[in-house]
Amino acid sequence: MSTNSSYYLTFNDAFSSHEPLVPRKPFLLKNIQVLELFLALFAFIAIHSLRQKKHYGLPVWPFLGMLPSLAFGLRGNIYEWLTNILSRQNGTFRFRGPWLSSLNSTITCDPRNVEHLLKNRFSVYPKGSYFRDNLRDLLGDGIFNADDETWQRQRKTASIEFHSAKFRNLMTHSLYELVHKRLLLVLEASVKTSSPIDLQDVLLRLTFDNVCMIAFGVDPGCLGLDQPVIPFAKAFEDATEAAVCRFVMPTFVWKLMKWLNLGTEKMLKESIKGVDDFADEVIRTRKKELSLEEAAVCRFVMPTFVWKLMKWLNLGTEKMLKESIKGVDDFADEVIRTRKKELSLEGESTKRSDLLTVFMGLRDEKGGSFSDKFLRDICVNFILAGRDTSSVALSWFFWLLEKNPEVEEKIMVEMCKILRQRDDNGNGGKIDYEPVFRPEEIKKMDYLQAALSEALRLYPSVPVDHKEVQEDDVFPDGTVLKKGEKVIYAIYAMGRMEAIWGKDCREFRPERWLRDGRFMSESAYKFTAFNGGPRLCLGKDFAYYQMKSVAAAIVYRYKVMVVEGHKVEPKLALTMYMKHGLMVNLINRSVSEIDQYYAKTM
Numbered sequence: 001m002s003t004n005s006s007y008y009l010t011f012n013d014a015f016s017s018h019e020p021l022v023p024r025k026p027f028l029l030k031n032i033q034v035l036e037l038f039l040a041l042f043a044f045i046a047i048h049s050l051r052q053k054k055h056y057g058l059p060v061w062p063f064l065g066m067l068p069s070l071a072f073g074l075r076g077n078i079y080e081w082l083t084n085i086l087s088r089q090n091g092t093f094r095f096r097g098p099w100l101s102s103l104n105s106t107i108t109c110d111p112r113n114v115e116h117l118l119k120n121r122f123s124v125y126p127k128g129s130y131f132r133d134n135l136r137d138l139l140g141d142g143i144f145n146a147d148d149e150t151w152q153r154q155r156k157t158a159s160i161e162f163h164s165a166k167f168r169n170l171m172t173h174s175l176y177e178l179v180h181k182r183l184l185l186v187l188e189a190s191v192k193t194s195s196p197i198d199l200q201d202v203l204l205r206l207t208f209d210n211v212c213m214i215a216f217g218v219d220p221g222c223l224g225l226d227q228p229v230i231p232f233a234k235a236f237e238d239a240t241e242a243a244v245c246r247f248v249m250p251t252f253v254w255k256l257m258k259w260l261n262l263g264t265e266k267m268l269k270e271s272i273k274g275v276d277d278f279a280d281e282v283i284r285t286r287k288k289e290l291s292l293e294e295a296a297v298c299r300f301v302m303p304t305f306v307w308k309l310m311k312w313l314n315l316g317t318e319k320m321l322k323e324s325i326k327g328v329d330d331f332a333d334e335v336i337r338t339r340k341k342e343l344s345l346e347g348e349s350t351k352r353s354d355l356l357t358v359f360m361g362l363r364d365e366k367g368g369s370f371s372d373k374f375l376r377d378i379c380v381n382f383i384l385a386g387r388d389t390s391s392v393a394l395s396w397f398f399w400l401l402e403k404n405p406e407v408e409e410k411i412m413v414e415m416c417k418i419l420r421q422r423d424d425n426g427n428g429g430k431i432d433y434e435p436v437f438r439p440e441e442i443k444k445m446d447y448l449q450a451a452l453s454e455a456l457r458l459y460p461s462v463p464v465d466h467k468e469v470q471e472d473d474v475f476p477d478g479t480v481l482k483k484g485e486k487v488i489y490a491i492y493a494m495g496r497m498e499a500i501w502g503k504d505c506r507e508f509r510p511e512r513w514l515r516d517g518r519f520m521s522e523s524a525y526k527f528t529a530f531n532g533g534p535r536l537c538l539g540k541d542f543a544y545y546q547m548k549s550v551a552a553a554i555v556y557r558y559k560v561m562v563v564e565g566h567k568v569e570p571k572l573a574l575t576m577y578m579k580h581g582l583m584v585n586l587i588n589r590s591v592s593e594i595d596q597y598y599a600k601t602m
C-alpha cells in the first residue's frame with residue numbers, strides 16, 4: 001500500500017475497522033473531480049461576469065446581477081462610484097439587480113435624455129408606483145409623491161401662492177427674524193466661548209423653522225441658543241432616513257420587515273407617528289382657530305343686540321363660540337379686535353398666509369373640504385422640500401469657500417460694493433460693520449449667486465432622482481426603455497461630466513456662471529439641481545434668496561474655518577447631508593479687514 005494508506009485508515013476508523021468494500025482511490029478521485037469541476041465552473045462564471053463589465057459597466061453575476069458591485073460601492077462614496085461608471089459608459093447604463101428584485105433600472109446623466117424625460121416626454125415618465133409605494137407612508141399623496149390630477153392640483157395652488165406678494169412677505173419676514181434675531185446670536189455665542197459649532201446642524205435648524213412657518217404658520221423654535229431637541233424635527237429626520245433604506249433593498253424584504261415591525265421599518269413607523277402627531281395637532285388647532293374666527297367675525301358683521309340675543313339664547317355661532325373653548329369671550333374679542341384692525345387699517349395683508357391656511361380654504365372636486373390626512377400630506381411634503389435642501393447646499397458652500405479663499409474675497413468685495421452704493425445714496429459714506437442687507441441688495445449679489453450655483457453643481461442637494469416608464473420609449477442616445485422600467489437621473493454625476501462642463505468640471509469656479517459680471521443661469525437639463533420641466537422646483541427663487549441672505553450675513557461677519565481633521569463626506573439619504581456634519585470655528589472679521597475689502601471697491 002502506498003504512503004497514503006494510513007490516511008485511508010484514519011478516515012475509515014470512525015465507521016469500521018474492516019477493509020472498505022469499495023476501493024477508496026476512485027472515490028477520492030471522484031470528489032476531487034467534482035471539486036475541480038466546481039472551481040472551473042466558478043472561474044468560468046467569474047471571468048464571464050467580469051468580462052461583462054466592459055459591455056455593461058459592471059460585472060453581472062448569475063442570480064445576483066450587479067448587486068455585489070453595488071454593495072462595494074455603498075462602502076465608499078456611492079455618488080462618485082456612480083459617476084465613474086457613467087463616464088465610462090458614455091452617460092447611460094443599465095443596472096441589473098438580483099433576480100426577483102425590484103432594483104433593475106436605467107441610470108443616465110446625459111442632458112439629452114434628462115430633457116427628454118423631464119420635459120419633452122413628461123407624461124411618459126411619472127414618478128410611478130415604485131417611488132410612490134416606497135414613500136407613501138411618509139409622504140402620502142403630497143406634491144412630491146403624486147402624479148397626474150393629484151399633483152397638478154397641488155402644483156397649481158402652490159404655484160399661485162408662491163408667487164403672491166403676501167406669501168413672499170411671509171417668507172422674507174420670517175427669514176429676516178430667523179437670521180438676525182436667532183442665527184447670528186447662536187453664532188456669536190460660539191465665538192464668545194471659542195467653541196466649535198456644527199454649522200450644518202445650525203443651518204438645518206434655521207431652514208426647518210423657516211419652512212414650518214411657511215407651511216404650517218407655526219414656529220417650532222429649533223434654532224436657539226440651547227439648541228433644543230424638538231421631537232417633531234427629530235421624528236422627521238429619522239423618518240426620511242429610514243424611508244431611503246427602502247430604495248436599496250428588494251421590495252419584498254422591506255415589506256416583510258414592515259409586517260414583522262423590524263429594523264428600519266420599526267424606526268420608520270415610530271418616527272412617522274411623531275410626524276403625524278405634530279401635524280394632527282397643528283391642523284386641529286388651526287381648524288378650531290378658523291371656526292372660532294368665523295364665529296367671532298359674525299359678531300362683527302351683525303348688530304350687537306343680535307349676537308347678544310343669540311348668546312343669551314345660546315344659539316348658532318354663539319353656541320359654537322361658547323362650546324369651543326373656555327374663556328371664549330376673551331378670545332373672540334381678541335379676534336374681533338385683530339380682524340377689525342386688519343379690515344380697516346391694513347386690508348388683507350396681515351391675514352395668515354401659510355400653505356395650511358390656503359389649502360384649508362379650498363374645496364376638493366366634490367365641493368367638500370380637504371381631509372385632515374390630505375392637509376397633513378401637503379404640509380409634510382413642503383417641509384421635506386424646503387427643510388434640508390438649502391441648509392445642505394449652504395454647508396457644502398461654506399466648506400468649498402474655505403478651500404477657495406479667492407472666491408471668499410470676491411464675495412466680500414461684492415458685498416462691500418453694494419453697501420457703498422447704499423452709502424453713496426445718502427447714508428453719509430459711513431461703513432456699516434453690522435449690515436442687514438435689504439431684499440433688493442440681496443438680489444444684486446450676482447457673484448454670490450454664482451458661487452452658490454457652483455456649490456450646487458458639485459454637491460446637488462438632491463443627488464439622484466427617479467422616474468418610471470409609462471410606455472415603451474427610446475432615449476435620444478438610443479437606449480431602449482420598456483414600460484414599467486425605472487429610470488434614475490444622476491444629478492451629482494451630471495455636475496462632474498467633462499462632456500458637459502469641460503476639463504475643469506471638478507473645480508469650484510463661480511466665474512463659469514458669469515457673463516460680463518452678471519449671473520447667467522444654465523439650462524435646467526444641464527444643471528439639474530432644481531429639476532426641470534413642469535416639475536421644476538417651486539421654491540427655487542426663494543431658495544436662492546434664502547441661501548444668499550444667510551451666506552451674506554455669515555460671510556460678512558465671520559471667517560468660517562473647518563475644524564482641523566474634521567472628515568467631510570456625503571451621507572446616503574434622500575438629501576445630500578454631510579455625514580459627520582460640518583464642525584467649524586468662527587472668527588470675527590476685524591474692522592480693518594472689512595476696511596481692506598472696502599478699499600478694493602474703489
Ligand code: HEM
Nearest residue numbers: 143385386389390393461462529530531535537538539543
Ligand atoms: C437649494 C435649495 C433647493 C433645491 C436644490 C431644490 C431642489 C428640488 C428638486 C431637485 C426638486 C424635484 C424633486 C422631485 O420631483 O423629485 C424640487 C421640487 C420641489 N421643491 Fe425644491 N429645492 C430647493 C429648495 C426648495 C424650497 C426652499 C422649497 C419651498 C419652500 C422648495 C419647494 C419645492 C417643491 C414644492 C417641489 C415639488 C415640485 C413638484 O413636484 O411639482 N424647494 N426641488
